[in-house]
Structure formats: structure tokens, C-alpha cells
Amino acid sequence: MFRFTIRQIEIFLKVCEAEGFRRASEALGISEAAISHQICLLEEQLGGALFCRRRGAAIQLLPEGEAFRDAATQFVRQGLALGQRLAPSPAAPTCITIHTGPHLLEDALRPALPQFLRRHPEINLNLVIPKTRKWLKQAILADKVQGALLNVKSAEELPHSQALAQTDMGIYACPTIAARIRADPAQPIDLILPNSDHPDAASQIRYLRHAGVNFRIAGHYPFHDVAIRMASEGAGALVVLSSIVTSLDPSGILEEVQKLGVWQTRLYLSPQLARDHAEALRGFFTKAAQKLSDPAPDA
Secondary structure (H helix, E strand, C coil): CCCCCHHHHHHHHHHHHHCCHHHHHHHHCCCHHHHHHHHHHHHHHHCCCCEECCCCCCCEECHHHHHHHHHHHHHHHHHHHHHHHHCCCCCCCEEEEEEECHHHHHHHHHHHHHHHHHHCCCEEEEEECCCCHHHHHHHHHCCCCCEEEEEECCHHHCCCCEEEEEEEEEEEECHHHHHHHHHCCCCCEEEEEECCCCCCHHHHHHHHHHCCCCEEEEEEECCHHHHHHHHHCCCCEEEEEHHHHHHHCCCCCCEEEEEEEEEEEEEEECCCCCHHHHHHHHHHHHHHHHCCCEECCCC
């Protein structure tokens, strides 16, 4: 069909690129004699010379060789394009959005995320903080979210979810304030609370009132690490999960003044997710959550 072979075209273009048989031979890993033999065959099959050869001088393309080089380059490009057109396109990764809390996001999920994404390039995982927990609960019941991972005090807060781990909730303070609270438990506790626009602000106040904690507001914080620093420096006591204290107060400055109950880390995954995606996500979230707290039985 053709008056040349694909291999001959490859060798010819490499000679043109390298501007000589010797460098082409080094690039292709074959002998210079083999290069010369293939070029001679190509010229014989085409019916004319492609190069001007002079003893002691570098070879040069003849006008016929330049024209054939341009045509051969176009031929190779079209061949590559044809192969790509027939090859199946790689599937685009599936975008999955999971709602989670600031503590889990920063201290458990983000550190483990690079390894997960390397192992599962088919998943484009998007981790976001929900608008409010009330909104998230309603969205789950309506099957309008793909998943959620939260620390909650009861399974009712995250419907259709399973428990992955558990951690204690308590009031923590620096030694000076802790001693003051213990000395006069009837006095209101000066607490540092989340900013009003923090996703956990309203739920934390409701939780404190339900638990019967007598408190007054001593300040506000935007992030957990800021809260731990403020409490360590004596700005007030802090209502916080023990896993947060363990993560952000490794020196153990803060003392637990009062236990407020056990919270669970619970996971919800939409039944609409593909099974292999759901299994990969469940394994990732289980491992990450249990690094921060003790395992809890499934519920």
C-alpha cells in the first residue's frame, strides 16, 4: 500500500531532527550503519535522493527531501490523531460533596486527603461545612446531599447514619480558672463561645442550656486553635470535644472541669452513590475519624 514503512519514516524524521546519522543513531539506539541502510532503502523506494551527501561535510536535505519531511510530519500527526480518536477517552472523575465540621475537616480529613486522592483518581472529593445542622438534617431526609460526617450527641441529628467513633464533650480550662470553678461551682462559668456566624454557635448554646450549665459569655472565637490558645492563656473556659484538646493542646495545659457527655462521629452516605465510591469513602472516613477518637459500635 505504501512505498515506505512507518519505521523508515521514524528514522528519516529523526535524522532530520538530529541533523546527522550519528546523533540519530544515538537517539534511536541502533547502529549508524542501520540508519544509513534504511535511508538508502527509503530513497530507492521513493525513486529519488532526499539528502545531499558530501565527504567531510554534514548531510543536507535536498528540496525534495524538505518537501517529503513536511509531508511525513503531517502524516505522523494525522496518524497520532487517528489513534487518539479511536482510543477510549479516560472517564472524568466523579465529583462528590461531603458535609463535615471544622474539627473533622482540619484535624482528621485534610491531613489524610492527599493519599486518598492518589489512590482514588476516579473521585473528586469536595469537603464543605454545612450551612446549618438543621438544614443538613432536612437535606439528608430529602436525599439532597451526597454525604456528611459530623460529631453529634445523638443519631437523630444525622439521620440514616452509622457511628464510626466516639469522643467526650467537656468543659476545659487552664489550671487557674479550673481551680476557681471547682472552688465555687455555684458561680456562672465564664465561657469562650464560637462566633455567632460559626456553624456550631447556636447548637452549642442550646446544648449548654439543655445540660443545665450555668454560664456567662467571656468571649468569642472563630477557629478551634484560637479557642484553645485563648483558654490556655486564661481568657475563659471552653466547651470542647476531648479530641480537639488532644489535637490542639498536646502539652496538656487545659484541664477537664466537667464532663458533658459522649458524642459520636457519624457518617451518612447517600444510597444514590455508586457502590465502589461509597466503599472507598466509608473506608477513608472511618480511618480518619478513629485517629481522633475511640472506636464506637455501629448503630
